[in-house]
Amino acid sequence: MSGHVLALSGGVGGAKLAAGLGAVLAPGRLTVAVNTGDDFEHLGLTICPDIDSVLYTMSGRNDRQRGWGLADETWRTMEQLRSLGEEDWFNLGDRDMATHIARSWRLRQGASLSDVTAHLARAMGIGHAVFPMSDDPVRTQVCTPGGWTDFQRWFVGEQCGPAVTAVRFAGTPGAAMAQGFAEALARPDLAAIVICPSNPYLSVDPVLAVDGVRAALGLRQVPCIAVSPLIGGRALKGPLSKLFSERGLAGTNLDIAAHYGALIDHIVIDRTDAKDADALRTGGLAVTLSETLMKSAEDQARLARAVLAAVGVEC
């Protein structure tokens, strides 16, 4: 079948699959709802790391080497901010800075984060819809031995060092789905929901914590397919494997599947984790084995095609 696809995405890994889906689906057939729990205010600017990763990757502007931010980047403003005694724990490139300045300026003028994100997506030539999960502020916080900490302070400032005993999403309940996200969920031509290979605890759970998302997914009439972020039993990057072990979990695809529970019908796992397939199937899930490593635009498109084929969506 053809129809519309809704992808739920966090940052880097999720952004790559979103870009793959965007590349293989005709313009307008994809809506990406993006985690905003990592958003924060820094030096008076509103920074939305996952939205930016999705925009930059979908428009082919991302830096593949560094893994975040824009390609062909320089760091002149940041160097100067440092020399003026401003906080420098969160690095912002000169080209990237334009996104933050434009976004902050438009938000201050009264635009919603949805409006601003749609404007940026258009300006970057993205032919699909990209929405924040919510226009209401949601802020992911992690509980460490030192107490509750804002996500970016822990993730970037402390480089994920302190152990995490709990995660919360300040602003939920009470945060409404962005209108474009809710509308995509309600589309009569919706054909599939894709949970991108992002960190379940830190990148997907905030999306699921938005008012009505779990209920809508529970009532879905289309397949929901998750792509595992594990390759060879490990998260490619980021703190997922550390979070698993701090929870006393082995951290395999079975833990991913158990975490999503009845929200998903199907899971795509990496071929290197084929040993997990039988147990996942026994648990009631359809399983697709694929190469999930995405080093290039071709890899992204290949995985996107495999995901869509798994749920019978033509591209």
Next chain:
Amino acid sequence: MSGHVLALSGGVGGAKLAAGLGAVLAPGRLTVAVNTGDDFEHLGLTICPDIDSVLYTMSGRNDRQRGWGLADETWRTMEQLRSLGEEDWFNLGDRDMATHIARSWRLRQGASLSDVTAHLARAMGIGHAVFPMSDDPVRTQVCTPGGWTDFQRWFVGEQCGPAVTAVRFAGTPGAAMAQGFAEALARPDLAAIVICPSNPYLSVDPVLAVDGVRAALGLRQVPCIAVSPLIGGRALKGPLSKLFSERGLAGTNLDIAAHYGALIDHIVIDRTDAKDADALRTGGLAVTLSETLMKSAEDQARLARAVLAAVGVEC
């Protein structure tokens, strides 16, 4: 005599003399009160062009070729902002951007413009006091055939094209002197007041329009010396000569002197305008001929020494 010097300054030309005074006076002997009538909000950032010119020039970071902004500048953020569809009529360099981000951030946190300016001056290694003329917003506006226009829109956006029939300083009366400016005026060791070679109508008049400044200058017990911005009967750059002719004035040093009237005791004019000296003296002013062109730090220091010598201040 030794003692303290108070300089009133606008942007480029004024900033150069302020830098010269800063170089020849021992640290702490100079206070510079800077025009903020040109300040404006752009893309959510508070831009203070004259304060920045003074800070950059006093710290030796200014671009002499371009005449404004920082040396060794790049324009990556601006290029990107342009590609995102943001207004690009006011150009901001990547290094310069850090000043605007830091200032805007600190102002939003509740710091006064005086606090922020002092912080920036310290961070740039400036050993003298630099203050805005006022912590209250004052905005210079020019009346053109198209109506009242904000200064930067006319100055940069319209490149001074439309004729100016009137100038006003929105926020005055009602804007109080910045505390550091008022304190400098009241110092018992104040030895001289210097009006830097800035545009009298657009850069010095806003300072004089701040509550109490004209009165304090009128009651001064120390000499007030103005340095003319004219060389060979013309303003070196900027719209001064155009403003003179729109007012039906010849635009000589006599017009400058008439404009300041009893506020000044002494005027420094360029040697190329020696023909004006007799008439100025007849009008009651002490006159010093000097080379007022400042192409280098040495020129700035030389003119500063001439100014201080003219009013008997040791350096």
